[in-house]
Amino acid sequence: MRILIVEDDPVLSDGLLKSLRRNDFAVDVAHDGEEADHILAVQTYDLVILDLGLPRIDGFEVLRRLRRRGGTAPVLILTARDAVAERVKGLDLGADDYLTKPFELPELEARVRALIRRGQAGGSSILTHGPLALDQAGHRATLDGVPIDLSARELGVLEVLMLRSGRVVNKEQLTDQLYGQDEEVGANAIEVYVHRLRKKLEAAGVVIRTIRGLGYLLEKRP
Secondary structure, three states: OEEEEEOOOHHHHHHHHHHHHHOOOEEEEEOOHHHHHHHHHHOOOOEEEEEOOOOOOOHHHHHHHHHHOOOOOOEEEEEOOOOHHHHHHHHHHOOOEEEEOOOOHHHHHHHHHHHHHHHOHHHOOEEEEOOEEEEOOOOEEEEOOEEEOOOHHHHHHHHHHHHOOOOEEOHHHHHHHHOOOOOOOOOOHHHHHHHHHHHHHHHHOOOEEEEOOOEEEEOOOO
16 A cells, blocks of 8 residues: 655654554655645555645645546645634545644554545455455455465555456556655565465465566456
8 A cells, every 4th residue: 555645844754654664555755745746646646644734835735636637545634723614625625534733643543544444446445366365454365264474565465466356567566556765675576575475375276477578467267
């Protein structure tokens, strides 16, 4: 799951970045409204955490432009402003939730999880592929109901492959979903995660094929 933090306070943005990455999210940060608007015009996110008091373009305008382009990512507004009229304005522009500063990180993390669950297609967080099931909200996978021991990165790879079951997924797509823009990615990291997944899934007949020069394919089961 990929999150964009839009916050001009470097101390707060760094704290949020570290907290969410510890919870296995891929996270990017924008420090002003114009930068955020440019990023959101070309990149899709599962959640946007948006401050209102931003330099260059304020948070209201960032949100307005996002929704005008048809962007559907859930938006959690962070602000020191507690006037009811401003909360109403943000919600009317398309925000999904509001959190007033100062706040506790556990509360923010809980709201993030709830918004991502709510924003998932069809309202369901369970993906299935034959005997394989993945609970996106609970971050756990099972084979025939038996839990599989997967690392956070392995779960991330599996989630992307299951969401695109029957279609080829290239390394760039996997990297984009698993890592923030400023995170270093080892040259063979994706190959390692796919190899580990294969070993854990092959006994149940779940096949991840390598399509030479193109990427990986989680084959559709008859």
